[in-house]
Amino acid sequence: MKIIAAKKILKANDQLAEENRAGFNAAGVYCVNVVGSPGAGKTTLLEALFTALKDRLRPAVIEGDIAGSIDAARIEKLGVPVVQINTQGACHLDANMIAAAAADFDLAAIDLLVIENIGNLVCTAGFDLGEHLRIVVLSTAEGDDKAAKYPAIFQGSQALFITKADLLPHLNFNAERITADFKRLAPQSEILQVAAIQGDGIPPAADWLAGKCAATLR
Amino acid sequence: MHELSICNALIEEAQNEVRRSGRTGRIRRIDLTIGRLSGVSCDSLRFAFDLLKPGTDLEDARMAIAEPKATCYCRTCNARVEIDDYVMQCPECFGGNIAIEGGRDLLLESIEIED
Numbered sequence: 001m002k003i004i005a006a007k008k009i010l011k012a013n014d015q016l017a018e019e020n021r022a023g024f025n026a027a028g029v030y031c032v033n034v035v036g037s038p039g040a041g042k043t044t045l046l047e048a049l050f051t052a053l054k055d056r057l058r059p060a061v062i063e064g065d066i067a068g069s070i071d072a073a074r075i076e077k078l079g080v081p082v083v084q085i086n087t088q089g090a091c092h093l094d095a096n097m098i099a100a101a102a103a104d105f106d107l108a109a110i111d112l113l114v115i116e117n118i119g120n121l122v123c124t125a126g127f128d129l130g131e132h133l134r135i136v137v138l139s140t141a142e143g144d145d146k147a148a149k150y151p152a153i154f155q156g157s158q159a160l161f162i163t164k165a166d167l168l169p170h171l172n173f174n175a176e177r178i179t180a181d182f183k184r185l186a187p188q189s190e191i192l193q194v195a196a197i198q199g200d201g202i203p204p205a206a207d208w209l210a211g212k213c214a215a216t217l218r
Numbered sequence: 219m220h221e222l223s224i225c226n227a228l229i230e231e232a233q234n235e236v237r238r239s240g241r242t243g244r245i246r247r248i249d250l251t252i253g254r255l256s257g258v259s260c261d262s263l264r265f266a267f268d269l270l271k272p273g274t275d276l277e278d279a280r281m282a283i284a285e286p287k288a289t290c291y292c293r294t295c296n297a298r299v300e301i302d303d304y305v306m307q308c309p310e311c312f313g314g315n316i317a318i319e320g321g322r323d324l325l326l327e328s329i330e331i332e333d
Contacts, residue, residue: 003235004327009250010227067301152255184315185304
């Protein structure tokens with residue numbers, strides 16, 4: 001006999017992600033999943049944004065890494081609460097890991113929970129973590145062809161941060177190309193350009209993120 | 219991408235479905251739908267299935283996979299073209315104003331049990 005299942009194979013993850021999102025909504029926490037290659041500048045971007053948002057939002061971070069706690073130590077230095085997840089080789093975070101990590105925070109004392117995902121443009125695309133917003137971070141040095149080459153991660157993201165914009169004079173990075181490709185994959189999305197170390201573009205990016213938090217939670 | 223963890227989820231889901239049905243016969247076959255744009259490699263999934271199924275209720279089961287294509291719809295020339303991979307322009311008129319639809323399913327469709 002045949003059993004008709006018609007079930008999503010990652011249903012367990014999707015259900016947990018929905019539970020995470022419901023928990024964040026109930027606690028008034030806006031959750032952002034930050035994805036991008038290793039070295040794209042995810043942590044540096046977060047450092048700059050948190051510094052700019054210091055007196056406006058109460059952030060916390062879940063750091064996902066294969067090994068070590070280098071990024072967590074950088075975030076901790078800013079006085080931002082942080083939990084490190086080490087995946088021991090796994091290429092992505094899943095909703096179950098986030099549920100466990102989020103339980104370590106006092107959600108009542110947080111407005112913005114940022115999940116810095118494993119540096120990876122492939123596997124992180126498949127797993128909803130329960131976030132409200134997914135940001136893909138791409139540095140100018142990686143090249144303007146990445147949306148065309150790794151479409152899934154760009155398609156599922158609602159915003160693109162182009163980092164290391166200060167390197168543009170030295171590179172053949174065509175911002176129009178990545179913009180056109182990204183808009184094709186994710187028509188409702190937004191694009192922001194920053195040079196996080198210099199601080200260029202950070203104040204408007206911080207305003208944008210604070211606006212997203214306020215609009216979703218109110 | 220992470221076919222091993224997807225396969226783990228699949229085996230668990232299939233076992234749950236069978237338990238829920240109250241049947242006890244051996245599982246003979248499972249049918250999946252894996253869209254071409256799902257990011258999952260069917261070869262890797264078959265490989266993972268053979269590695270993981272021993273000792274589970276799916277030990278003797280065969281895996282059959284349907285791989286539906288996606289569609290590229292062009293807002294300029296109105297062409298609707300089936301595609302195997304992501305495209306950045308319309309395959310007909312090479313215009314950029316396109317929408318890619320479907321091809322991302324990751325489904326356990328059915329399970330066949332011995333009578």
